Amino acid sequence: MLLDVERDGVVKVKKWLIIIIVFAFSIFLAACSNEEQSSDSADKAAESMEKNITEESGGSPTGTSNSVNEQEDRQSQEAAESKENEISNVNRKIIYTANLSIQVKDYQKAVNDIQTQVSDRGGYVVESNMYGDSEKGSTNGQMTIRIPQDQFREFIQLVEEGSSEVLESSISGQDVTEEYIDLESRLKSKHVVENRLLSFMEQAEKTEDLLAISEDLAKVQGEIEQITGRMKYLQNKADLATVTIQIQENNVTISGINEDDLNTWEKTKQQFLKSINFLISTFSGLFVFLFGNLPILLVLGCIGLITFLIVKKSTKNKRRD
Structure with missing residues (x-):
């Protein structure tokens, strides 16, 4: 009898332990489920808030810098992908x-x-x-x-x-087709950014926003001028070729001839020319001397003539005496 009572007590204790364990496990599962749901809800709320912030910044003038950079990067990537196709379709x-x-x-x-x-x-x-x-x-x-x-x-x-x-x-030739196509793509992208900044400037209401947009616009317009200048330079260089010419005059003179290398007939001609030059030089010197000193020669001639006449007259008088 006592054994039966003890057995019943043990069975009851086991049942209560099983019930307690099952109850505790159920509470644990419920707690985990609530924590996961809470975490998911927090994540969704954060994502929703981030999305709202992004949309607000994208729609206001103060968020133009990031939006403009994203637009420019996207267009530059698209231009790079189509650049090879464009090169084959244009004049190099x-x-x-x-x-x-x-x-x-x-x-x-x-x-x-x-x-x-x-x-x-x-x-x-x-x-x-x-x-x-x-x-x-x-x-x-x-x-x-x-x-x-x-x-x-x-x-x-x-x-x-x-x-x-x-x-x-x-x-020599330098192919600048690829550089020119790249500059064209960059120029188009910069013009799109410029137009967008001008649009943002019209919508801006705060002075801070206007100053920020004006700074970005000035930078973009400066880049447009640089790209345009480089394109004009390449276009001019490609349209007009540059030719450098060194010119040497091949002028043969007699003074450069070596007489030892000449044949007999050539030596004769050279000697004949030298003789003529000597005669011309001699007569030329005599002619210059006579006509150049003509006044002095006339005075000396007159003096000599007078002296001759006086001497001749005195000689005749002596003979008479």
């Missing part, structure tokens, strides 16, 4: 440079002919230098010319054909 821009060194018989005639060819082809002379060589008795010089790209190869050919000898000729 190549800067040509040519260097010539020629010999001519008459320097001034060669320069005049080159200037005429340049003018006929719509080009112009950038620089022209001339210097003489006293030892050789010749004239040398240099010319720097800008000539339209579609004319410059023909121009170089004409210059070479008009010279006595071509000492050096070289042509």
Whole structure:
């Protein structure tokens, strides 16, 4: 009997323990569930608040800087993706440079002919230098010319054909197509940013906002001027090729001839010319002496004539006596 009572007590205790454990576990699960829901609600609230703040800053003038930078970066990326396709669809821009060194018989005639060819082809002379060589008795010089790209190869050919000898000729080209396309894309992007800043400026109501937008606008407009200037420079260089010409006059003089290397007939001609030059020089000196000293010679002649007459008369008187 006592054993039965003890067994019933143990069973009841186990039941209560099981009930307590199940109850505690249920409370624990409920607490975890509430915590997760609370965390999710907090995250959603934070995201909603962040979204509202972003929308408000994007719609007000004070948030223009970040919005403008995002717009510019996005457009720059799009421009970079399409740049390769654009390069293949446009005329390539190549800067040509040519260097010539020629010999001519008459320097001034060669320069005049080159200037005429340049003018006929719509080009112009950038620089022209001339210097003489006293030892050789010749004239040398240099010319720097800008000539339209579609004319410059023909121009170089004409210059070479008009010279006595071509000492050096070289042509080089620099392809700036990719740089030019990149500048065009950047310029379009900057204009979009400029228009957007102008729109924000019209909507701005606070002085602080106006000052901030004006500063950004001035910076963008300065970048637009730099890009435009670089594009004009590349366009001009590509449209007009630069040609530099070194001109040497090949003038042969008699003083430079070595008599030991001449043949007999040439030596005879040289000696004949020297004899004529000697006679001309002698008679020329005598002629200059006579006519240059004519007044003195006339006075001396008169004195001599008078002296001769006096002596002659005195001689006759002596003979009579």
